[in-house]
Amino acid sequence: MEIKRIGVLTSGGDAPGMNTAIRAIVRSANYYGIEVYGINDGYLGLIKEDFIKFNRKDVSDISSRGGTILGSARFVEFKEESVRLQAVEILKKHKIDALICIGGDGTYMGAYKLSLLGIPCIGVPGTIDNDIVSTEYTIGFDTTLNTIVEAVDKLRDTTCSHHRCSVVEVMGRYNPDLAIRAGIACGAEEVITCKEDYSDEKIINVAHEAKKAGKRNCIIIVCEHTIDVNHIEKVLNDDGTYETRATVLGHIQRGGIPSAFDRILAARLGDYAVRLLKEGKTGVCVGVKGETLTHMDIDEANKLPKKKPVELIEQFKHLI
Numbered sequence: 340m341e342i343k344r345i346g347v348l349t350s351g352g353d354a355p356g357m358n359t360a361i362r363a364i365v366r367s368a369n370y371y372g373i374e375v376y377g378i379n380d381g382y383l384g385l386i387k388e389d390f391i392k393f394n395r396k397d398v399s400d401i402s403s404r405g406g407t408i409l410g411s412a413r414f415v416e417f418k419e420e421s422v423r424l425q426a427v428e429i430l431k432k433h434k435i436d437a438l439i440c441i442g443g444d445g446t447y448m449g450a451y452k453l454s455l456l457g458i459p460c461i462g463v464p465g466t467i468d469n470d471i472v473s474t475e476y477t478i479g480f481d482t483t484l485n486t487i488v489e490a491v492d493k494l495r496d497t498t499c500s501h502h503r504c505s506v507v508e509v510m511g512r513y514n515p516d517l518a519i520r521a522g523i524a525c526g527a528e529e530v531i532t533c534k535e536d537y538s539d540e541k542i543i544n545v546a547h548e549a550k551k552a553g554k555r556n557c558i559i560i561v562c563e564h565t566i567d568v569n570h571i572e573k574v575l576n577d578d579g580t581y582e583t584r585a586t587v588l589g590h591i592q593r594g595g596i597p598s599a600f601d602r603i604l605a606a607r608l609g610d611y612a613v614r615l616l617k618e619g620k621t622g623v624c625v626g627v628k629g630e631t632l633t634h635m636d637i638d639e640a641n642k643l644p645k646k647k648p649v650e651l652i653e654q655f656k657h658l659i
């Protein structure tokens with residue numbers, strides 16, 4: 340089937356660099372003579388028929404903007420077959436032949452299920468969490484990592500002045516990649532990546548060791564959904580080795596100007612997604628391995644074993 344008109348949407352948590360991907364998709368598609376409709380607010384906007392025609396000028400000057408100009412939503416109803424069938428009818432009505440869906444694994448699942456209903460779909464990895472196994476990097480991860488590093492560096496300044504300990508919670512959903520890489524980049528005294536490896540005794544020991552080594556301060560980075568940072572703050576204040584403050588970085592981590600790395604990644608993946616659609620691919624997701632662009636069936640990608648970034652930190656333990 341010749342693809343004449345495609346839709347693009349961003350779904351799930353927004354990520355810096357999504358706009359660059361949208362720009363690349365529009366410009367690449369237009370280059371190949373394909374029309375593009377932006378779909379506002381992810382799969383929710385698809386059901387609401389909230390579309391906007393994009394020409395190359397409409398996506399000028401968006402690469403440097405964080406967030407997504409299309410808006411995003413977590414639309415759990417899209418898990419229902421009846422809702423997806425409705426989406427198929429809407430796409431047919433608007434003569435939209437195919438979709439490019441930018442987001443994380445939930446977005447991929449929506450794209451995969453739509454592809455099974457006959458709509459060619461490609462998934463582009465856009466999430467700060469870097470938890471998509473079929474790509475080495477997701478769009479937004481690098482920018483967020485830099486945001487965290489900047490924030491922890493600032494915390495280091497004040498904890499150092501006050502001889503304190505900072506316990507910092509970072510995002511990542513269930514993937515500790517952000518926490519681990521931020522820990523390495525900031526020289527954190529400890530990174531907590533899972534509940535199982537944590538104990539109050541262990542964390543007190545980290546503080547004691549830091550004190551013994553003559554450190555003025557101590558930084559502990561905690562991956563969200565593991566241990567409550569306020570609990571760790573209390574444990575360390577009760578111990579008294581360092582006066583301790585907990586900080587949850589929160590949604591600050593999702594905003595901001597995308598890094599050059601994320602922009603280049605987004606531009607390459609967006610263009611690649613268009614080219615794959617032109618070649619007749621469907622139900623696949625794009626990614627990178629080193630400098631190479633890759634693609635894989637979404638179904639197959641979902642079965643890959645989870646990443647094990649924890650191994651990375653072992654290589655740096657002796658530098659703490």
Ligand code: F6P
Pocket residue numbers: 352413443466467468510511512563593
């Ligand atoms: O998936 C991106 C992410 O920011 C995760 O790191 C975090 O767990 C989650 O989204 C937060 O979701 P929400 O913005 O819906 O609170």
